[in-house]
Amino acid sequence: MTIIDTPAGWPADEAGALAVQDELRARVVLDEPGPPVGTGLVTGVDVAYDDERDLVAAAAVVLDARTLDVVDEATAVGRVSFPYVPGLLAFRELPAVLAALDALTAGPGLVVCDGYGQAHPRRFGLASHLGVLTGLPVLGVAKNPFAFTYEQPGPRRGATSPLLAGTEEVGRALRTRDGVKPVFVSAGHRVTLEGACAHVLALTPRYRLPETTRHADALCRRALREAAARQGSGV
DNA sequence: GCGACAG
DNA sequence: ATCTTGTCGC
Numbered sequence: 001m002t003i004i005d006t007p008a009g010w011p012a013d014e015a016g017a018l019a020v021q022d023e024l025r026a027r028v029v030l031d032e033p034g035p036p037v038g039t040g041l042v043t044g045v046d047v048a049y050d051d052e053r054d055l056v057a058a059a060a061v062v063l064d065a066r067t068l069d070v071v072d073e074a075t076a077v078g079r080v081s082f083p084y085v086p087g088l089l090a091f092r093e094l095p096a097v098l099a100a101l102d103a104l105t106a107g108p109g110l111v112v113c114d115g116y117g118q119a120h121p122r123r124f125g126l127a128s129h130l131g132v133l134t135g136l137p138v139l140g141v142a143k144n145p146f147a148f149t150y151e152q153p154g155p156r157r158g159a160t161s162p163l164l165a166g167t168e169e170v171g172r173a174l175r176t177r178d179g180v181k182p183v184f185v186s187a188g189h190r191v192t193l194e195g196a197c198a199h200v201l202a203l204t205p206r207y208r209l210p211e212t213t214r215h216a217d218a219l220c221r222r223a224l225r226e227a228a229a230r231q232g233s234g235v
Numbered sequence: 236g237c238g239a240c241a242g
Numbered sequence: 243a244t245c246t247t248g249t250c251g252c
Contacts, residue, residue: 047242049243084243086240092243093242115241125241140241147240184241242243 001223004056004078004099007133010091017082017091018122025124027132034110034137034191037202040065041109044212045100045130047093048224049080055227056080058096059219061212062107068203068211074103075223086146087121090129097130110191110199111138112212117188117196119148119163119171131189138188139196141210145173145184153182158201172197176204183208 011017042065047058055077062072076099082091093115101108117127117140127140145163150173153159157178163171163186171186174197185200187193203210 047243049242051244084242086242089242120241142241144241 001075001077002099002103004058004076004096006081006095007098010081010095014085014088017085017088021122021124021129024129024132025122028124028128029131029190030118030187030192032137032190032192034139034195034199037195037198038066041071041107042199042203042212043101043104043108043111044210044214044216045097045111045113046213046216046220047096048217048220050224050228051080053228053231054079055224055231056096057220057224057227058093058100059216059223060097060100060104060108061215061219062104062109063212063215065109065202068205070215072104072106073215073219074100075219076100076103077223077227089115090126093126094130094133098133101134108136111136111188112199112203112210113138113140113188114213115142116140116146116171116184117186118193119146119165119184119186121147123170125186125188127186127188137190139191139199140171140186140188141200141213142184142186143209155179160197169193174200176200177208180208
């Protein structure tokens with residue numbers, strides 16, 4: 001476990017955050033197909049919060065993309081540094097995520113994060129922001145459609161429908177399990193929307209959410225519990 | 236103008 | 243995200 005430090009130049013308020021998004025947005029790369037599906041490494045990242053104790057914990061879990069076995073993992077804990085503001089989620093989550101990724105020995109290869117990339121009011125969600133800061137290929141998987149519209153995809157696993165901002169396709173609703181609510185996939189950086197959906201399907205052989213997300217979620221919650229217990233015992 | 240809105 | 247019991251099912 002490592003300690004989270006605030007990245008240099010990190011904005012302190014909403015106005016600063018909006019300015020950062022406006023500047024970094026131009027650096028997003030969306031014309032690379034992304035790594036081939038089923039080979040190399042895929043890393044899930046997630047963050048958990050304890051606002052009561054002012055604690056935040058992040059986890060990064062690296063999987064072998066072919067077998068979906070865990071090959072490496074790391075966690076980071078620290079203080080909450082930014083409030084949750086719709087459209088500015090990256091500023092709340094990324095310091096913790098970057099610290100966890102830095103602590104990895106292996107990978108990370110392709111990164112899968114909770115939330116959106118291009119499906120964002122200013123086309124610069126968490127996944128795109130993380131990609132620009134690290135240079136890594138990143139995609140986003142969200143559990144909710146945010147403020148975007150979509151038609152219900154077909155009932156079978158693999159069915160998709162466009163996630164729309166007006167008439168622009170900013171992501172896709174992707175059915176990962178027969179008859180189960182879809183997930184909402186968007187490209188982040190250095191991967192196309194098609195490639196992102198193919199990766200998400202490969203990562204969901206059994207559950208609605210990607211194996212990367214499930215592992216990272218479980219690990220950051222555990223790291224948060226342990227940090228809270230340590231704080232409680234005065235260490 | 237007001238509320239909704241990824242996590 | 244998080245607050246929260248039991249319950250149905252593999």
